[in-house]
Amino acid sequence: MTRRISKYKRFMMMNPIVQFFKFIFLSLKVLVIVAGGHGGTRKA
Amino acid sequence: MSKIVVLGAGIAGHVAASHLRRKLAKEHEVVVVSPNSNYQWIPSNIWVGIGRMKPRDLIFPLAPLYAKKHIGYKQAKAIGFYPEGDNDEQKPYVLAEYVAGDEKGKQEKVTYDYLINATGPKLNFEGTEGLSPGKNKAHSVCTYTHAQEAWIALEDIIKQMKQGKKVKILIGTGHAKATCQGAAFEYILNVEQELRRHKVRDMAEITWISNEYQLGDFGMDGMLLSYGSNILKSSEMVEMIFEDRGIHWILGAGVNKVEDGVVHYETLDGEYKQKSYDFAMLIPSFSGHGFKAYDKNGGDITNKLFKGFMIVDADYTPKPYEEWTVQDWPETYQNPSYANIFAPGIAFAPPHGISKPRKSKNGTDITPAPPRTGMPSGITAKLVADNIIEMIKNPNHELHHKGSMGNMGAACIASAGFGMTKGSGISITTYPIVPDFKKYPDTHGRKLGKTFGSIGLAGHWLKLALHYAFIYKAKMKPFWWLIPE
Structure with a gap:
Protein backbone atom coordinates (compact mmCIF):
# COMPACT_ATOMS: atom_id res chain seq x y z
CA MET A 1 0.00 0.00 0.00
CA THR A 2 1.29 3.44 -0.88
CA ARG A 3 2.61 5.52 2.00
CA ARG A 4 1.02 8.92 2.43
CA ILE A 5 2.47 12.18 3.70
CA SER A 6 0.52 13.06 6.84
CA LYS A 7 -0.55 16.61 7.70
CA TYR A 8 1.95 16.64 10.56
CA LYS A 9 4.78 15.47 8.29
CA ARG A 10 3.84 18.10 5.71
CA PHE A 11 3.88 20.79 8.43
CA MET A 12 7.35 19.67 9.47
CA MET A 13 8.53 19.56 5.84
CA MET A 14 7.49 23.15 5.21
CA ASN A 15 8.14 24.79 8.59
CA PRO A 16 11.01 27.26 8.01
CA ILE A 17 12.35 27.00 11.56
CA VAL A 18 12.44 23.20 11.56
CA GLN A 19 13.81 23.25 8.04
CA PHE A 20 16.56 25.72 8.93
CA PHE A 21 18.03 23.19 11.31
CA LYS A 22 17.40 20.46 8.76
CA PHE A 23 19.32 22.55 6.22
CA ILE A 24 22.34 22.72 8.52
CA PHE A 25 22.09 18.99 9.20
CA LEU A 26 21.69 18.08 5.52
CA SER A 27 24.58 20.33 4.44
CA LEU A 28 26.92 18.67 6.92
CA LYS A 29 25.69 15.17 6.16
CA VAL A 30 26.07 15.65 2.40
CA LEU A 31 29.52 17.15 2.92
CA VAL A 32 30.62 14.21 5.04
CA ILE A 33 29.39 11.66 2.49
CA VAL A 34 30.72 13.45 -0.55
CA ALA A 35 33.97 14.76 0.86
CA GLY A 36 34.41 11.52 2.77
CA GLY A 37 36.68 10.24 0.05
CA HIS A 38 36.62 7.75 -2.75
CA GLY A 39 38.97 5.15 -4.04
CA GLY A 40 39.46 2.01 -6.03
CA THR A 41 37.79 -1.34 -5.60
CA ARG A 42 40.32 -3.76 -7.04
CA LYS A 43 42.99 -3.70 -4.33
CA ALA A 44 42.10 -3.96 -0.65
CA MET B 1 57.07 21.47 -20.28
CA SER B 2 53.87 19.57 -20.92
CA LYS B 3 50.76 20.42 -22.85
CA ILE B 4 47.44 19.12 -21.59
CA VAL B 5 44.45 19.39 -23.90
CA VAL B 6 40.99 19.15 -22.41
CA LEU B 7 38.14 18.40 -24.81
CA GLY B 8 34.91 19.84 -23.47
CA ALA B 9 34.10 22.59 -20.99
CA GLY B 10 31.20 21.03 -19.13
CA ILE B 11 31.37 19.98 -15.51
CA ALA B 12 34.16 17.39 -16.06
CA GLY B 13 36.23 19.39 -18.57
CA HIS B 14 36.04 22.63 -16.62
CA VAL B 15 36.87 20.96 -13.30
CA ALA B 16 39.89 19.21 -14.86
CA ALA B 17 41.16 22.37 -16.55
CA SER B 18 40.77 24.54 -13.47
CA HIS B 19 42.54 22.09 -11.15
CA LEU B 20 45.35 21.54 -13.65
CA ARG B 21 45.88 25.26 -14.00
CA ARG B 22 45.85 25.85 -10.25
CA LYS B 23 48.31 23.07 -9.47
CA LEU B 24 50.69 23.18 -12.44
CA ALA B 25 53.42 25.75 -12.98
CA LYS B 26 52.85 28.27 -15.78
CA GLU B 27 55.48 26.55 -17.95
CA HIS B 28 52.94 23.82 -18.55
CA GLU B 29 50.17 24.58 -21.02
CA VAL B 30 46.50 23.81 -20.39
CA VAL B 31 44.23 24.17 -23.43
CA VAL B 32 40.46 23.69 -23.49
CA VAL B 33 38.82 22.83 -26.81
CA SER B 34 35.04 23.20 -26.70
CA PRO B 35 32.40 24.17 -29.25
CA ASN B 36 30.48 25.98 -26.48
CA SER B 37 31.18 29.62 -25.72
CA ASN B 38 29.49 29.48 -22.31
CA TYR B 39 29.85 27.41 -19.18
CA GLN B 40 26.44 26.27 -17.96
CA TRP B 41 25.47 24.86 -14.59
CA ILE B 42 23.25 22.14 -16.01
CA PRO B 43 21.51 21.07 -12.76
CA SER B 44 19.66 24.41 -12.68
CA ASN B 45 18.27 24.06 -16.21
CA ILE B 46 15.00 22.75 -14.76
CA TRP B 47 14.42 26.14 -13.14
CA VAL B 48 14.84 27.82 -16.53
CA GLY B 49 12.27 25.34 -17.83
CA ILE B 50 9.67 26.64 -15.37
CA GLY B 51 10.54 30.29 -15.85
CA ARG B 52 11.95 30.80 -12.35
CA MET B 53 15.50 31.42 -13.59
CA LYS B 54 16.86 33.01 -16.72
CA PRO B 55 19.67 31.41 -18.73
CA ARG B 56 21.95 34.28 -17.64
CA ASP B 57 21.60 33.02 -14.05
CA LEU B 58 23.40 29.79 -14.83
CA ILE B 59 25.84 30.58 -17.62
CA PHE B 60 28.92 32.72 -18.08
CA PRO B 61 31.31 33.16 -21.02
CA LEU B 62 34.38 30.93 -20.95
CA ALA B 63 36.80 33.02 -23.02
CA PRO B 64 37.33 35.92 -20.54
CA LEU B 65 37.74 33.55 -17.58
CA TYR B 66 40.22 31.33 -19.39
CA ALA B 67 42.17 34.36 -20.64
CA LYS B 68 42.40 35.69 -17.09
CA LYS B 69 43.46 32.33 -15.67
CA HIS B 70 46.00 31.57 -18.42
CA ILE B 71 44.08 28.62 -19.78
CA GLY B 72 44.19 28.31 -23.57
CA TYR B 73 40.78 28.17 -25.21
CA LYS B 74 39.72 27.20 -28.72
CA GLN B 75 36.04 27.37 -29.60
CA ALA B 76 36.19 24.30 -31.75
CA LYS B 77 34.87 20.77 -31.94
CA ALA B 78 37.00 17.64 -32.06
CA ILE B 79 36.56 15.69 -35.29
CA GLY B 80 39.34 13.10 -35.17
CA PHE B 81 41.83 11.50 -32.80
CA TYR B 82 45.43 10.83 -33.83
CA PRO B 83 47.07 9.43 -30.67
CA GLU B 84 50.28 8.52 -32.56
CA GLY B 85 50.44 11.64 -34.71
CA ASP B 86 50.79 11.12 -38.44
CA ASN B 87 53.46 11.20 -41.12
CA ASP B 88 53.70 15.01 -40.89
CA GLU B 89 53.14 15.50 -37.17
CA GLN B 90 55.25 13.53 -34.69
CA LYS B 91 53.21 14.41 -31.62
CA PRO B 92 49.78 12.97 -30.87
CA TYR B 93 47.00 15.37 -31.75
CA VAL B 94 43.30 15.94 -32.02
CA LEU B 95 41.94 17.35 -35.24
CA ALA B 96 39.62 20.19 -34.28
CA GLU B 97 37.40 22.44 -36.35
CA TYR B 98 36.61 25.98 -35.21
CA VAL B 99 32.89 26.68 -34.91
CA ALA B 100 32.83 30.46 -34.42
CA GLY B 101 34.64 33.69 -35.20
CA ASP B 102 36.95 34.49 -38.10
CA GLU B 103 38.43 31.01 -38.03
CA LYS B 104 35.05 29.24 -38.34
CA GLY B 105 35.42 26.11 -40.45
CA LYS B 106 39.22 26.09 -40.19
CA GLN B 107 40.75 22.81 -39.03
CA GLU B 108 43.75 22.61 -36.70
CA LYS B 109 45.92 19.83 -35.37
CA VAL B 110 45.87 20.43 -31.62
CA THR B 111 48.89 18.53 -30.33
CA TYR B 112 49.14 17.29 -26.77
CA ASP B 113 51.23 15.42 -24.24
CA TYR B 114 48.15 14.46 -22.24
CA LEU B 115 44.56 14.42 -23.42
CA ILE B 116 41.42 14.60 -21.32
CA ASN B 117 38.32 13.64 -23.28
CA ALA B 118 35.47 15.29 -21.38
CA THR B 119 33.14 15.67 -24.31
CA GLY B 120 30.16 14.31 -22.39
CA PRO B 121 27.31 12.72 -24.29
CA LYS B 122 25.72 13.43 -27.61
CA LEU B 123 22.03 14.18 -26.99
CA ASN B 124 20.72 11.48 -29.29
CA PHE B 125 17.35 12.96 -30.23
CA GLU B 126 17.48 11.19 -33.59
CA GLY B 127 17.44 7.88 -31.69
CA THR B 128 13.69 8.37 -31.27
CA GLU B 129 11.61 9.09 -34.37
CA GLY B 130 10.02 12.53 -34.16
CA LEU B 131 11.80 13.56 -30.96
CA SER B 132 13.42 16.96 -31.34
CA PRO B 133 13.37 19.90 -28.91
CA GLY B 134 10.36 22.10 -29.65
CA LYS B 135 8.93 19.75 -32.27
CA ASN B 136 5.65 17.83 -31.88
CA LYS B 137 4.92 19.73 -28.62
CA ALA B 138 7.77 17.78 -27.00
CA HIS B 139 10.59 19.64 -25.28
CA SER B 140 13.89 19.10 -23.48
CA VAL B 141 15.70 20.68 -20.52
CA CYS B 142 19.09 19.21 -21.42
CA THR B 143 20.55 22.62 -22.31
CA TYR B 144 19.63 26.13 -21.22
CA THR B 145 18.34 26.97 -24.70
CA HIS B 146 16.14 23.86 -24.70
CA ALA B 147 14.91 24.73 -21.21
CA GLN B 148 14.10 28.29 -22.27
CA GLU B 149 12.05 26.96 -25.20
CA ALA B 150 10.29 24.53 -22.84
CA TRP B 151 9.30 27.40 -20.57
CA ILE B 152 7.88 29.45 -23.48
CA ALA B 153 5.69 26.47 -24.43
CA LEU B 154 4.71 25.74 -20.82
CA GLU B 155 3.81 29.37 -20.22
CA ASP B 156 1.52 29.25 -23.24
CA ILE B 157 -0.14 26.07 -21.91
CA ILE B 158 -0.66 27.77 -18.52
CA LYS B 159 -2.37 30.68 -20.31
CA GLN B 160 -4.66 28.22 -22.09
CA MET B 161 -5.48 26.53 -18.76
CA LYS B 162 -6.38 29.89 -17.26
CA GLN B 163 -8.85 30.29 -20.12
CA GLY B 164 -10.47 26.98 -19.15
CA LYS B 165 -8.70 24.41 -21.31
CA LYS B 166 -7.94 21.05 -19.72
CA VAL B 167 -4.53 19.72 -20.72
CA LYS B 168 -2.37 16.63 -20.50
CA ILE B 169 1.27 16.96 -19.50
CA LEU B 170 3.73 14.13 -20.08
CA ILE B 171 7.24 14.16 -18.61
CA GLY B 172 9.90 11.46 -18.49
CA THR B 173 12.24 9.55 -20.78
CA GLY B 174 12.02 9.63 -24.56
CA HIS B 175 13.89 6.42 -25.34
CA ALA B 176 13.95 2.82 -24.11
CA LYS B 177 17.58 3.21 -22.98
CA ALA B 178 17.57 6.82 -21.80
CA THR B 179 19.29 7.92 -18.61
CA CYS B 180 19.04 11.09 -16.50
CA GLN B 181 15.65 10.19 -15.02
CA GLY B 182 16.60 12.50 -12.14
CA ALA B 183 16.32 15.62 -14.30
CA ALA B 184 12.90 14.57 -15.58
CA PHE B 185 11.84 13.74 -12.02
CA GLU B 186 12.83 17.23 -10.87
CA TYR B 187 11.09 18.83 -13.80
CA ILE B 188 7.77 17.02 -13.31
CA LEU B 189 7.63 18.06 -9.64
CA ASN B 190 8.57 21.65 -10.48
CA VAL B 191 5.95 21.84 -13.23
CA GLU B 192 3.34 20.44 -10.85
CA GLN B 193 4.18 23.07 -8.24
CA GLU B 194 4.15 25.88 -10.80
CA LEU B 195 0.67 24.84 -11.93
CA ARG B 196 -0.46 25.07 -8.31
CA ARG B 197 1.17 28.48 -8.00
CA HIS B 198 -0.72 29.63 -11.08
CA LYS B 199 -3.90 28.07 -9.60
CA VAL B 200 -4.49 25.82 -12.63
CA ARG B 201 -3.40 22.48 -11.16
CA ASP B 202 -6.91 21.03 -11.45
CA MET B 203 -6.87 21.72 -15.20
CA ALA B 204 -3.95 19.39 -15.87
CA GLU B 205 -3.46 15.65 -15.92
CA ILE B 206 0.23 15.07 -15.24
CA THR B 207 1.84 11.75 -16.18
CA TRP B 208 5.34 10.37 -15.64
CA ILE B 209 6.55 8.06 -18.41
CA SER B 210 9.78 6.17 -17.89
CA ASN B 211 11.88 3.22 -18.99
CA GLU B 212 12.40 2.35 -15.30
CA TYR B 213 11.00 -0.96 -14.10
CA GLN B 214 10.05 0.66 -10.80
CA LEU B 215 9.67 4.26 -9.69
CA GLY B 216 12.84 5.62 -8.11
CA ASP B 217 15.18 3.37 -10.10
CA PHE B 218 17.03 6.41 -11.54
CA GLY B 219 19.27 4.10 -13.58
CA MET B 220 20.88 2.99 -10.31
CA ASP B 221 18.80 -0.12 -9.68
CA GLY B 222 16.82 1.74 -7.02
CA MET B 223 17.98 2.19 -3.47
CA LEU B 224 17.17 1.13 0.03
CA LEU B 225 17.13 4.38 1.99
CA SER B 226 17.18 5.59 5.54
CA TYR B 227 14.23 7.95 5.70
CA GLY B 228 13.87 9.55 9.12
CA SER B 229 13.53 6.64 11.51
CA ASN B 230 12.29 4.36 8.72
CA ILE B 231 13.99 2.31 6.03
CA LEU B 232 12.22 2.31 2.71
CA LYS B 233 12.83 1.66 -0.95
CA SER B 234 13.35 4.58 -3.31
CA SER B 235 10.35 3.22 -5.24
CA GLU B 236 8.18 3.67 -2.15
CA MET B 237 9.48 7.17 -1.57
CA VAL B 238 8.82 8.32 -5.14
CA GLU B 239 5.41 6.62 -5.17
CA MET B 240 4.53 8.48 -1.97
CA ILE B 241 5.55 11.79 -3.58
CA PHE B 242 3.66 11.12 -6.82
CA GLU B 243 0.54 10.06 -4.92
CA ASP B 244 0.80 13.20 -2.83
CA ARG B 245 1.10 15.38 -5.94
CA GLY B 246 -1.57 13.53 -7.95
CA ILE B 247 0.90 12.46 -10.63
CA HIS B 248 0.12 9.33 -12.68
CA TRP B 249 2.88 7.06 -13.94
CA ILE B 250 3.70 4.69 -16.80
CA LEU B 251 6.69 2.41 -16.20
CA GLY B 252 8.75 0.06 -18.33
CA ALA B 253 7.96 2.23 -21.34
CA GLY B 254 10.32 2.32 -24.28
CA VAL B 255 9.31 5.42 -26.21
CA ASN B 256 10.01 4.80 -29.90
CA LYS B 257 8.10 7.50 -31.77
CA VAL B 258 6.79 10.99 -31.13
CA GLU B 259 4.11 12.57 -33.26
CA ASP B 260 2.28 15.88 -32.81
CA GLY B 261 0.85 15.48 -29.32
CA VAL B 262 1.13 11.68 -29.28
CA VAL B 263 3.91 9.50 -27.93
CA HIS B 264 4.22 5.86 -29.01
CA TYR B 265 5.84 3.35 -26.68
CA GLU B 266 6.42 -0.33 -26.13
CA THR B 267 5.91 -1.91 -22.73
CA LEU B 268 7.86 -4.73 -21.11
CA ASP B 269 4.79 -6.90 -21.75
CA GLY B 270 5.42 -6.38 -25.45
CA GLU B 271 2.36 -4.20 -26.01
CA TYR B 272 2.50 -1.17 -28.27
CA LYS B 273 0.65 1.76 -26.77
CA GLN B 274 0.29 5.48 -27.20
CA LYS B 275 -0.36 8.44 -24.97
CA SER B 276 -1.62 11.83 -26.03
CA TYR B 277 -0.39 15.10 -24.52
CA ASP B 278 -0.49 18.87 -24.91
CA PHE B 279 2.98 19.46 -23.48
CA ALA B 280 5.78 16.96 -23.07
CA MET B 281 9.34 17.03 -21.80
CA LEU B 282 11.19 13.87 -22.79
CA ILE B 283 14.86 13.18 -22.06
CA PRO B 284 16.62 11.68 -25.12
CA SER B 285 19.07 8.81 -25.00
CA PHE B 286 22.75 9.67 -24.67
CA SER B 287 25.30 8.34 -27.12
CA GLY B 288 28.95 8.79 -27.97
CA HIS B 289 29.87 11.45 -30.50
CA GLY B 290 30.90 9.00 -33.19
CA PHE B 291 34.55 10.08 -33.13
CA LYS B 292 37.06 8.28 -35.32
CA ALA B 293 40.67 7.52 -34.39
CA TYR B 294 43.63 6.85 -36.65
CA ASP B 295 47.14 5.48 -36.21
CA LYS B 296 50.34 7.01 -37.55
CA ASN B 297 49.73 5.60 -41.02
CA GLY B 298 46.11 6.63 -41.20
CA GLY B 299 44.72 3.19 -40.27
CA ASP B 300 41.42 3.16 -38.43
CA ILE B 301 41.98 2.41 -34.73
CA THR B 302 38.61 3.66 -33.49
CA ASN B 303 37.99 0.39 -31.65
CA LYS B 304 41.11 1.00 -29.51
CA LEU B 305 39.69 4.26 -28.24
CA PHE B 306 35.94 4.04 -28.47
CA LYS B 307 33.12 1.71 -27.68
CA GLY B 308 30.43 4.30 -28.27
CA PHE B 309 31.99 6.33 -25.46
CA MET B 310 35.74 6.21 -24.71
CA ILE B 311 37.31 2.96 -23.54
CA VAL B 312 38.96 3.26 -20.12
CA ASP B 313 40.24 0.90 -17.42
CA ALA B 314 36.92 -0.92 -17.00
CA ASP B 315 36.25 -4.63 -17.48
CA TYR B 316 34.16 -4.75 -20.63
CA THR B 317 33.79 -8.53 -20.71
CA PRO B 318 30.11 -9.22 -21.39
CA LYS B 319 28.52 -10.98 -18.42
CA PRO B 320 25.05 -11.48 -16.97
CA TYR B 321 23.61 -9.15 -14.33
CA GLU B 322 24.18 -11.72 -11.58
CA GLU B 323 27.94 -11.61 -12.26
CA TRP B 324 28.34 -7.83 -12.35
CA THR B 325 30.70 -6.53 -9.67
CA VAL B 326 31.98 -3.13 -8.62
CA GLN B 327 35.42 -4.26 -9.81
CA ASP B 328 34.12 -3.97 -13.38
CA TRP B 329 33.97 -0.20 -13.02
CA PRO B 330 36.96 2.00 -13.90
CA GLU B 331 39.22 3.53 -11.25
CA THR B 332 41.52 5.90 -13.12
CA TYR B 333 39.62 6.57 -16.42
CA GLN B 334 42.83 5.96 -18.37
CA ASN B 335 42.65 4.48 -21.84
CA PRO B 336 44.40 1.06 -21.79
CA SER B 337 46.00 1.53 -25.22
CA TYR B 338 47.25 5.09 -24.77
CA ALA B 339 48.36 5.94 -21.24
CA ASN B 340 48.23 9.69 -21.88
CA ILE B 341 44.50 9.69 -22.71
CA PHE B 342 41.80 9.89 -20.05
CA ALA B 343 38.00 10.14 -20.14
CA PRO B 344 36.27 11.34 -16.96
CA GLY B 345 32.59 12.20 -16.56
CA ILE B 346 30.01 10.97 -19.03
CA ALA B 347 32.65 10.52 -21.76
CA PHE B 348 33.84 7.12 -20.53
CA ALA B 349 32.19 3.92 -21.71
CA PRO B 350 30.57 2.17 -18.74
CA PRO B 351 31.25 -1.58 -18.50
CA HIS B 352 27.51 -2.27 -18.28
CA GLY B 353 24.41 -0.80 -16.72
CA ILE B 354 23.65 -0.49 -13.03
CA SER B 355 19.94 -1.29 -13.22
CA LYS B 356 18.96 -4.86 -13.92
CA PRO B 357 18.63 -5.18 -17.72
CA ARG B 358 15.17 -6.02 -18.99
CA LYS B 359 13.82 -6.84 -22.43
CA SER B 360 10.26 -6.58 -23.68
CA LYS B 361 8.53 -9.72 -24.94
CA ASN B 362 9.50 -8.50 -28.42
CA GLY B 363 13.19 -8.44 -27.44
CA THR B 364 13.53 -4.66 -27.09
CA ASP B 365 15.94 -3.53 -24.36
CA ILE B 366 13.97 -1.30 -22.00
CA THR B 367 16.45 -0.39 -19.28
CA PRO B 368 17.82 2.91 -18.00
CA ALA B 369 21.46 3.54 -18.90
CA PRO B 370 23.80 4.26 -15.97
CA PRO B 371 24.05 7.92 -14.89
CA ARG B 372 27.48 9.59 -14.58
CA THR B 373 26.33 13.19 -14.42
CA GLY B 374 27.02 15.91 -11.86
CA MET B 375 29.04 14.91 -8.86
CA PRO B 376 30.73 11.79 -10.33
CA SER B 377 31.76 13.90 -13.33
CA GLY B 378 33.47 16.43 -11.09
CA ILE B 379 35.14 13.85 -8.85
CA THR B 380 36.48 11.76 -11.73
CA ALA B 381 37.74 14.88 -13.54
CA LYS B 382 39.66 16.04 -10.47
CA LEU B 383 41.30 12.67 -9.93
CA VAL B 384 42.29 12.51 -13.60
CA ALA B 385 43.85 15.98 -13.27
CA ASP B 386 45.74 14.87 -10.14
CA ASN B 387 47.04 11.74 -11.87
CA ILE B 388 48.26 13.74 -14.87
CA ILE B 389 50.07 16.15 -12.54
CA GLU B 390 51.83 13.17 -10.92
CA MET B 391 52.67 11.72 -14.34
CA ILE B 392 54.21 15.04 -15.40
CA SER B 404 35.52 3.94 -8.80
CA MET B 405 31.80 4.61 -8.81
CA GLY B 406 31.68 1.44 -6.71
CA ASN B 407 33.61 3.27 -3.98
CA MET B 408 32.23 6.78 -4.26
CA GLY B 409 29.29 8.55 -2.65
CA ALA B 410 27.00 10.94 -4.46
CA ALA B 411 24.34 13.40 -3.46
CA CYS B 412 21.33 14.10 -5.61
CA ILE B 413 19.51 17.16 -4.39
CA ALA B 414 16.38 17.07 -6.53
CA SER B 415 14.28 20.17 -6.68
CA ALA B 416 10.61 19.48 -6.08
CA GLY B 417 9.41 23.06 -6.40
CA PHE B 418 10.91 26.56 -6.44
CA GLY B 419 10.44 29.18 -3.70
CA MET B 420 12.12 30.33 -0.51
CA THR B 421 9.06 29.50 1.60
CA LYS B 422 6.95 27.32 -0.69
CA GLY B 423 9.74 25.37 -2.33
CA SER B 424 10.68 21.79 -1.71
CA GLY B 425 13.51 19.44 -2.45
CA ILE B 426 14.22 15.76 -2.22
CA SER B 427 17.71 15.15 -0.91
CA ILE B 428 19.05 11.70 -1.67
CA THR B 429 22.57 10.53 -1.01
CA THR B 430 23.85 7.17 -2.05
CA TYR B 431 26.97 5.25 -1.16
CA PRO B 432 28.30 3.68 -3.24
CA ILE B 433 26.82 4.84 -6.55
CA VAL B 434 27.26 1.37 -8.06
CA PRO B 435 25.84 -1.12 -5.55
CA ASP B 436 28.37 -3.42 -3.94
CA PHE B 437 26.36 -6.55 -3.22
CA LYS B 438 29.32 -8.34 -1.65
CA LYS B 439 30.07 -5.61 0.86
CA TYR B 440 26.45 -4.71 1.63
CA PRO B 441 24.48 -7.87 0.82
CA ASP B 442 21.49 -7.10 3.04
CA THR B 443 20.87 -3.51 2.04
CA HIS B 444 20.71 -3.81 -1.75
CA GLY B 445 24.43 -3.13 -2.17
CA ARG B 446 24.53 0.17 -0.33
CA LYS B 447 25.42 1.44 3.11
CA LEU B 448 22.41 2.60 5.07
CA GLY B 449 22.96 5.89 6.83
CA LYS B 450 25.14 7.06 3.95
CA THR B 451 22.22 6.22 1.65
CA PHE B 452 19.36 8.33 2.86
CA GLY B 453 16.44 10.42 1.68
CA SER B 454 14.82 13.56 3.02
CA ILE B 455 11.94 15.69 1.73
CA GLY B 456 11.23 19.30 2.55
CA LEU B 457 11.93 22.99 2.19
CA ALA B 458 15.54 22.51 3.35
CA GLY B 459 16.18 20.46 0.20
CA HIS B 460 15.25 23.45 -1.95
CA TRP B 461 17.51 25.76 0.03
CA LEU B 462 20.32 23.24 -0.30
CA LYS B 463 19.86 22.95 -4.07
CA LEU B 464 19.84 26.75 -4.34
CA ALA B 465 22.94 27.04 -2.13
CA LEU B 466 24.71 24.49 -4.33
CA HIS B 467 23.70 26.47 -7.43
CA TYR B 468 25.46 29.59 -6.15
CA ALA B 469 28.40 27.69 -4.65
CA PHE B 470 29.18 25.76 -7.82
CA ILE B 471 28.88 28.81 -10.07
CA TYR B 472 31.24 30.63 -7.69
CA LYS B 473 33.60 27.66 -7.93
CA ALA B 474 33.31 27.46 -11.73
CA LYS B 475 34.16 31.16 -12.01
CA MET B 476 37.35 30.34 -10.07
CA LYS B 477 36.79 33.09 -7.54
CA PRO B 478 38.99 33.29 -4.42
CA PHE B 479 39.37 29.94 -2.61
CA TRP B 480 37.09 28.21 -5.16
CA TRP B 481 39.08 25.01 -4.73
CA LEU B 482 37.91 24.67 -1.11
CA ILE B 483 34.44 23.76 -2.40
CA PRO B 484 34.43 19.99 -2.99
CA GLU B 485 33.32 18.49 -6.26
Missing part, protein backbone atom coordinates in the same frame (compact mmCIF):
# COMPACT_ATOMS: atom_id res chain seq x y z
CA LYS B 393 56.32 15.16 -12.26
CA ASN B 394 57.29 11.49 -12.50
CA PRO B 395 56.44 9.82 -15.83
CA ASN B 396 56.90 6.29 -14.45
CA HIS B 397 54.65 6.91 -11.51
CA GLU B 398 51.83 4.52 -10.74
CA LEU B 399 48.44 6.24 -10.78
CA HIS B 400 47.61 6.88 -7.13
CA HIS B 401 44.35 8.75 -7.49
CA LYS B 402 41.46 6.36 -7.92
CA GLY B 403 37.74 6.82 -7.82
